[in-house]
């Protein structure tokens with residue numbers, strides 16, 4: 001017996017050219033690895049009453065009642081190179097529900113089998129990236145960052161072939177929507193202005209109900225992405241694959257492929273094994289944000305003004321708004337990290353100076369900021385003289401309550417790469433204990449896990465992970 005979810009599928013009611021309808025390809029032996037019951041409850045979903053039943057649903061073997069599965073089409077710039085048609089090559093949107101707060105949320109299976117957009121791919125995912133996305137997306141949520149969520153992870157009992165044969169898995173992803181910059185680019189590149197208008201109106205209704213025009217939408221996405229990327233920077237988060245198909249209109253972080261949290265602070269840090277030129281390095285992320293938003297702006301031009309030169313002028317002005325919005329958001333984020341109640345230019349300068357000291361000393365990003373609250377940061381610097389001079393000015397600027405505010409803004413636990421790797425290796429061997437232990441600590445990242453202090457520590461030299469791999 002399968003279940004029904006309270007679906008109301010607005011995307012499936014868009015014109016046929018927006019997607020291809022098809023169902024998941026069944027898997028041999030689904031086995032539940034993880035299910036997010038709090039999220040299921042928030043979504044108003046009643047799950048089957050046993051793990052086998054849940055695994056049937058979230059592997060795609062048993063479609064919940066009301067689902068109208070489809071693969072969405074989109075295009076995108078990948079590492080700057082244009083692809084006129086990407087689309088969901090291994091993901092299927094099951095449908096949309098309205099959560100307990102009244103927000104519409106997509107439920108999507110990732111790794112559900114081939115689609116017309118699979119190109120050379122097999123439509124599947126292996127366990128490693130499924131575990132990574134589950135842990136990291138849930139951690140980002142707990143850290144207060146807008147993000148897609150993880151509802152379930154199911155092992156398929158099948159082998160997928162990458163560099164080696166690996167265990168297959170399916171992730172169930174929940175998102176405010178899966179509309180990407182690349183979705184707009186797809187229709188714009190085809191010169192399909194009618195579809196572009198339909199998509200714009202649809203996206204306005206879903207993500208910017210107070211707006212009416214393409215320009216309103218563009219401005220609100222620019223503001224949301226400026227805030228989002230500033231939050232990434234405040235956590236040392238490196239997305240790793242900021243292609244335009246991986247940038248959402250909702251302002252949520254999406255697509256946790258080769259992402260990683262930086263340990264020793266170095267602005268040029270790159271983990272992704274395919275990012276050979278460091279395009280998506282930590283320090284480049286804000287600039288890539290503008291680049292991607294400029295692609296969105298250019299896709300929207302025909303809707304902004306009938307006179308192309310005028311449209312370019314208006315769109316350019318909107319995109320120019322990104323930098324001040326980003327800088328203001330950065331000052332807020334790093335001001336909070338320094339425990340400053342009302343951050344200003346002096347706060348921003350202090351934050352920049354601390355980052356310079358950290359870069360010179362190579363201190364751990366997370367521990368340094370966390371250590372500001374407990375007075376433990378100093379010990380991280382081999383030569384503390386520079387830090388001491390900085391700290392004296394910081395304390396004078398931030399005031400006596402700074403330390404308490406710091407503790408609330410700087411996490412104790414982040415998904416450190418070697419711990420995520422450890423959870424993956426164990427899961428491959430059939431042991432979900434490290435995944436569960438890490439996930440528990442990450443659910444309350446501002447509280448030090450008394451029973452697992454090792455999760456707060458950076459990797460020792462022999463544990464360090466230097467490269468991460470795409471979800472493919």
Ligand code: AMP
Pocket residue numbers: 086087088089090091117118119120121122123124125241245246255257470471472
């Ligand atoms: P990503 O790097 O995950 O953002 O994926 C980029 C594009 O490649 C998207 O169109 C994906 O659907 C597609 N893709 C990634 N992995 C696979 C796969 N194993 N099979 C089919 N398509 C895939």
Ligand code: MG
Pocket residue numbers: 245246255
């Ligand atoms: Mg993607």
